[in-house]
Every structure is written in C-alpha cells, then in structure tokens.
Amino acid sequence: MARSGTINTGPHAITPNNNLIPNTNLNASSIKDDGWLSYPNHTPLMHKFEHLPTQMKVTVVSRSGREVIKGGLELSDSATVADLQEAIHKRTKKFYPARQRLTLPLPPGSKERPTVLNYKKNLKEYQDGNLDSLTILFKDLGPQVSYRTLFFFEYLGPLVLYPFFYYFPVYQFLGYKGEHIMHPVQTYALYYWCFHYFKRIMETFFVHRFSHATSPLSNVFRNCAYYWTFGSYIAYYVNHPLYTPVGDLQMKIGFGFGLVCQLANFYCHILLRNLRRPDGNGGYQIPSGFLFNIVTCANYTTEIYQWLGFNIATQTVAGYIFLVVAASIMTNWALAKHRRLKKLFDGKDGRPKYPRRWVILPPVL
Numbered sequence: 001m002a003r004s005g006t007i008n009t010g011p012h013a014i015t016p017n018n019n020l021i022p023n024t025n026l027n028a029s030s031i032k033d034d035g036w037l038s039y040p041n042h043t044p045l046m047h048k049f050e051h052l053p054t055q056m057k058v059t060v061v062s063r064s065g066r067e068v069i070k071g072g073l074e075l076s077d078s079a080t081v082a083d084l085q086e087a088i089h090k091r092t093k094k095f096y097p098a099r100q101r102l103t104l105p106l107p108p109g110s111k112e113r114p115t116v117l118n119y120k121k122n123l124k125e126y127q128d129g130n131l132d133s134l135t136i137l138f139k140d141l142g143p144q145v146s147y148r149t150l151f152f153f154e155y156l157g158p159l160v161l162y163p164f165f166y167y168f169p170v171y172q173f174l175g176y177k178g179e180h181i182m183h184p185v186q187t188y189a190l191y192y193w194c195f196h197y198f199k200r201i202m203e204t205f206f207v208h209r210f211s212h213a214t215s216p217l218s219n220v221f222r223n224c225a226y227y228w229t230f231g232s233y234i235a236y237y238v239n240h241p242l243y244t245p246v247g248d249l250q251m252k253i254g255f256g257f258g259l260v261c262q263l264a265n266f267y268c269h270i271l272l273r274n275l276r277r278p279d280g281n282g283g284y285q286i287p288s289g290f291l292f293n294i295v296t297c298a299n300y301t302t303e304i305y306q307w308l309g310f311n312i313a314t315q316t317v318a319g320y321i322f323l324v325v326a327a328s329i330m331t332n333w334a335l336a337k338h339r340r341l342k343k344l345f346d347g348k349d350g351r352p353k354y355p356r357r358w359v360i361l362p363p364v365l
Helices: 045-050 081-091 147-167 184-207 220-237 248-273 298-314 317-344
Strands: 008-011 012-014 020-022 055-061 073-076 100-101 131-141 144-146 214-216
Touching: 008 220, 012 100, 012 147, 073 081, 073 131, 147 184, 147 214, 147 220, 184 220, 184 248, 184 298, 214 220, 220 317, 298 317
Parallel strands: 055 131
Antiparallel strands: 008 012, 012 020, 055 073, 100 131, 144 214
C-alpha cells in the first residue's frame, strides 16, 4: 500500500507502520514523513508521550542507616521537598512536617555541615547524577510548638508573677509580721515591668515575623524556667517590705531612660519586621535605618539599655544579675549575627559590602 494513505477498518484505521488508531476520517495529510500521525488542529501523537511524568524512589533513613519508611517512597520527579514531607507524614502520622529535619547524607568521616533541604525546592535539585532515586537523612525534631505559643507563655509568667508580689501579702506567709508600706518607686517599677512584658506579648502577635514556624516543645519549659524564675526573683526583692528606695532624681532618670529605650526597641522591631515578607521569608538583608545605621543588633542594644534603666531606678542585686545574664545571652546572639552578615555581604560577585558598625553595645562592642 502507498505511504500516503490509510486502510479503513471501520472504527479504526491502520497506518503504513501497521499502527491501529481510531478512525477519524484521516487522509494523506494526516501521515507525517516519519510515519507518525497528526490530527487536524492537534499536536502530533508523539508529543503526547514525550512529557509523561516519571517516578523517583526516595529512600528515607535515620543517622544510624535504618529505613524510616520501609521500602521507600515513590514520588513524581516534579515533587518538592514539601511533597516529600507530606508523604512521610502520611506514612507515619507521628512525624508531621514541622517535626522533620531532612538533609543530604555526608560521606563517612566528613566534617562538613549537612545540606538541609528547603521545603520550597524541587527534589531534583538535590539529586547527584542518579535521576531515578534519592537518599535522604531524616531527623525527628521532637514535638513542636509555634513561636507565638513559645513567646506568649514565657512572657506571660513575668507579667502575672510580678504583680502577685506587689498586691498580695506574700511576705506575711514567708514570716514577715511588720507593716508593708509601698514606696512610689515600687509602684512605678510595677508599671514599667508590666508595660514591658505586655509590649512583648503584643509584638509577638502583631509585629514579629518568624523565619521558622515552630520551635521544639522543650524550649517552652526552658524559656519559661528562665523568665519565670527571674521574674519572681526580681519581684521578691523590689517589692520587699524592707526595700530601701533610691533618691527621687535617680528614679526619674532610670525610668525615663528605660522608657525611651523601650519605645526605641519597639521601633527597631518594626524595622526588622519590614525586612521579611508576611510568610516570614525574605532571606538575610542588611538592616538599616534608625539605630541600625550604627549598630548591627540595635534591637538587643535597646533591650539591654532598657533593663539598665530599670536597675538604675530600683537598685537590686537580683535585677543586676538578670541584666548581666540577659546581656551575655544577647551578646552571643549579636556576635553570631554580625559574623553571618559580614560573611554574606562580603562585597564580592556583585554583593554589597556590609558597612562598619558596632555589634551591640556602643561604644564598647
């Protein structure tokens, strides 16, 4: 039979290459030179098979090499890391996505940091030559809570406990029998303290944008122990019946300076918020504006100085111990962030160069 025709077989037609297809009144123009068919107003049939999705086998193992998902997972080659996390969760209900840490395995003896998989990326971006399979290292991060939950509970304790020492006869139950006369500085300290932690809770829900959605549940107990213990410790001494107040001028200077720092701290948080998109992403950027033009971590600077103001006004050993501990913690965070920003913005390959700035405590550091 000539190449330019078809054999009509009723509901089907046979091409010159002996392929059986639906008969749709094909004519000579429907047969291409290579023997493939083309329907009018349609793409060649070959194209319908060129982009069929292929499957990828993903093996999920623990650090010990044990398979977390027996037999692995079959995913489309277009699957993302988020799809993989959902597939793991579907097979093991305990491991919801926020609880999973997925990394690429490292060669034995390697001291490099493992590559953490980004939930937005396609799994193919992490393949190394083998297009049909991928091995992923799984770590269970344990039960998780949102950062808003974490911050709310750690700040709620000091906000509730401090007034308890001010308003209730705590000291009578501890053996004090004398009259309890409250000095003005103790009342102002209560207002200052409560304003600070109320501000923090409001910022948690309406200002802060978090780069990570969740935090380990264990951090709730650790952070609450820190804030609640120090809150009670300071409140006990500032509100004690034997407390000796500072002079009126010193009180005004301390609370005035501290209040200015609290407001500056709020504005710093607004500037940091604007560096991130509403979903919490946005990558690292060089903070700028206000105190960030001279200090890398101006939010920590104002946090430390506002507690300095509180201690100038109240003068307790407990308050100064809290100030030193908090400043030490925030200084470590600030140094790490300063190094990270200088490394990211090194002025090479078109990247901006990080400007010269104080880290956290001008004019000291």
